[in-house]
Amino acid sequence: MKILTAEQLSEGDKITIEKQQITSEELMERAATLVFNEINNRLQGAPIPIKIFCGIGNNGGDGLVIARHLIQHGYHVTVYVVNYSDKRSDDFLANYEKLKDVTNDWPQLIKSEDNFPEINIGDFIIDAMFGIGLNRPIEGWVANLVKLINKSQAFILAIDMPSGLFSDKIPAEDAAVIEANFTLSFQAPKLVFFLPDTMDYVGDLQILDIGLDKEFLGKLQSGNHLIGEEEAVSLYKPRKANSHKGDYGHALIVGGSYGKIGSVLLTATAALKTGSGLCSLYIPKCGYHAVQTGLPEAMVVTDVEDDLLSGYPEDFKADVVCFGMGAGTANKTREALKNMLNTVKTPVLIDADGLNILSENKELLDLLPENSVLTPHPGELKRLVGEWKDDFHKLELVRSFSKKYKLIIVIKGAHTFVIDGNDMYVNNSGNPGMATAGSGDVLSGVITSFMGQSYEPVTAAVLGVFLHGRAGDIAAENLGYESVLAGDIAKNIGKAIQGLFSRKLKNSE
Ligand SMILES: NC(=O)C1=CN([C@@H]2O[C@H](COP(=O)(O)OP(=O)(O)OC[C@H]3O[C@@H](n4cnc5c(N)ncnc54)[C@H](O)[C@@H]3O)[C@@H](O)[C@H]2O)[C@@H](O)CC1
Numbered sequence: 001m002k003i004l005t006a007e008q009l010s011e012g013d014k015i016t017i018e019k020q021q022i023t024s025e026e027l028m029e030r031a032a033t034l035v036f037n038e039i040n041n042r043l044q045g046a047p048i049p050i051k052i053f054c055g056i057g058n059n060g061g062d063g064l065v066i067a068r069h070l071i072q073h074g075y076h077v078t079v080y081v082v083n084y085s086d087k088r089s090d091d092f093l094a095n096y097e098k099l100k101d102v103t104n105d106w107p108q109l110i111k112s113e114d115n116f117p118e119i120n121i122g123d124f125i126i127d128a129m130f131g132i133g134l135n136r137p138i139e140g141w142v143a144n145l146v147k148l149i150n151k152s153q154a155f156i157l158a159i160d161m162p163s164g165l166f167s168d169k170i171p172a173e174d175a176a177v178i179e180a181n182f183t184l185s186f187q188a189p190k191l192v193f194f195l196p197d198t199m200d201y202v203g204d205l206q207i208l209d210i211g212l213d214k215e216f217l218g219k220l221q222s223g224n225h226l227i228g229e230e231e232a233v234s235l236y237k238p239r240k241a242n243s244h245k246g247d248y249g250h251a252l253i254v255g256g257s258y259g260k261i262g263s264v265l266l267t268a269t270a271a272l273k274t275g276s277g278l279c280s281l282y283i284p285k286c287g288y289h290a291v292q293t294g295l296p297e298a299m300v301v302t303d304v305e306d307d308l309l310s311g312y313p314e315d316f317k318a319d320v321v322c323f324g325m326g327a328g329t330a331n332k333t334r335e336a337l338k339n340m341l342n343t344v345k346t347p348v349l350i351d352a353d354g355l356n357i358l359s360e361n362k363e364l365l366d367l368l369p370e371n372s373v374l375t376p377h378p379g380e381l382k383r384l385v386g387e388w389k390d391d392f393h394k395l396e397l398v399r400s401f402s403k404k405y406k407l408i409i410v411i412k413g414a415h416t417f418v419i420d421g422n423d424m425y426v427n428n429s430g431n432p433g434m435a436t437a438g439s440g441d442v443l444s445g446v447i448t449s450f451m452g453q454s455y456e457p458v459t460a461a462v463l464g465v466f467l468h469g470r471a472g473d474i475a476a477e478n479l480g481y482e483s484v485l486a487g488d489i490a491k492n493i494g495k496a497i498q499g500l501f502s503r504k505l506k507n508s509e
């Protein structure tokens with residue numbers, strides 16, 4: 001699904017109105033009725049106090065339409081008009097009039113702090129103050145109203161965007177922004193819904209298809225994509241009945257040091273669980289017995305050193321190499337990475353200490369084969385690309401780094417981002433249970449495995465990140481967040497893949 005900006009969406013509104021020969025008021029009715037249906041489905045007529053805060057633009061217009069439908073269905077609704085300016089939009093005004101048809105309770109006008117209502121913890125708040133039309137920070141008494149709503153601990157549903165959030169920039173630290181529990185957004189997700197700086201304002205997210213012109217949306221140039229199950233299905237290549245292990249790649253995992261052999265074990269397990277035909281590990285001697293016992297399906301080659309890596313097996317025939325987990329950053333290990341990079345011709349995956357070595361020895365970046373995949377967490381990323389001012393600046397830095405070195409960067413986080421030059425893929429699977437030791441080692445194994453199975457590296461990264469998250473979701477459903485171990489994520493990769501596979505079969509039936 002394309003991630004769009006406010007400009008693209010307002011353009012989409014205009015084109016849709018023209019092509020479908022409807023009025024903007026009709027489009028608003030359509031969009032806001034979808035919101036009403038969602039609310040009605042969930043509340044099922046519950047007699048809770050619903051307080052709708054409407055701005056005076058079209059986001060406010062949505063609020064008025066929602067209010068009208070809720071009142072008609074017998075809900076207990078109070079409508080507030082947050083009168084921050086006199087420039088009411090036409091569709092706001094039309095729906096303001098229509099409200100008269102269903103209630104004698106006229107909306108309460110808020111013009112200053114003196115008009116602030118009481119908000120109770122059991123209220124259901126609908127935030128329809130500002131949507132994609134916000135063009136400057138919320139200030140003055142309106143900002144205080146936002147803060148009052150946030151403090152109330154009432155359930156907050158934001159319409160289109162939490163008020164105060166821009167689609168293309170990060171609000172200042174002290175800015176007034178609605179902290180929604182749930183956001184129902186129109187047609188397409190906005191990037192800020194997924195960035196670490198702003199995702200907490202959004203709460204749970206649902207995108208409503210309001211029927212904007214398909215041709216316009218299809219042609220829109222957006223390099224930013226949200227990756228959910230549908231997208232992952234289209235990337236997945238089912239296995240052929242007539243195949244053998246040689247068809248699914250030989251993955252070589254290079255890493256580990258004394259006390260950190262578990263990391264490579266997790267990576268190799270994940271690679272095999274993701275379908276690698278063969279998997280070998282190149283590790284210091286101290287890990288030999290642990291790996292042979294813990295993962296009999298894998299083959300092991302040991303370094304001359306006992307406790308760390310110092311070299312690379314030069315004549316080793318592997319389809320893909322993954323380097324770094326648990327490796328440490330000793331000088332000898334840096335030489336091992338250098339040897340590896342001087343040997344391999346095909347894209348590699350670098351993780352963890354491999355990334356730390358690269359940050360300390362930037363000249364090695366030039367040795368990385370084109371389309372290699374780096375999988376930093378934010379700390380490792382900072383060491384690679386430098387400090388950033390905010391998340392948009394971070395994405396800019398990563399884009400130019402990706403272009404400069406022709407690399408694919410996987411920024412790990414609650415929503416993992418895969419950046420390949422101008423293209424960006426935002427993952428939408430996973431859960432907080434995956435914030436656990438070794439989770440990244442498993443991710444590296446999954447992506448490496450797909451790279452070895454002849455997926456394009458960027459596809460391997462996008463699909464791998466999604467399946468890793470899905471596997472974590474399946475693990476959390478069975479175990480609860482707290483009990484998910486990295487090994488549980490690896491164990492459930494198969495089920496995550498099966499989920500895609502059964503969907504693909506269903507679609508082709
Ligand atoms: N036909 C359409 O265009 C549709 C629009 N829809 C709704 O319309 C929204 C966009 O509506 P608008 O463009 O009217 O904008 P908003 O309702 O988001 O904002 C209202 C107006 O407030 C002013 N403003 C911006 N920042 C301000 C600030 N900090 N303090 C005071 N005033 C400020 C701007 O002039 C802006 O136009 C969407 O988010 C969505 O909710 C939906 O009804 C779907 C259809």
Ligand SMILES: [K+]
Binds near residue numbers: 131
């Ligand atoms: K809003």
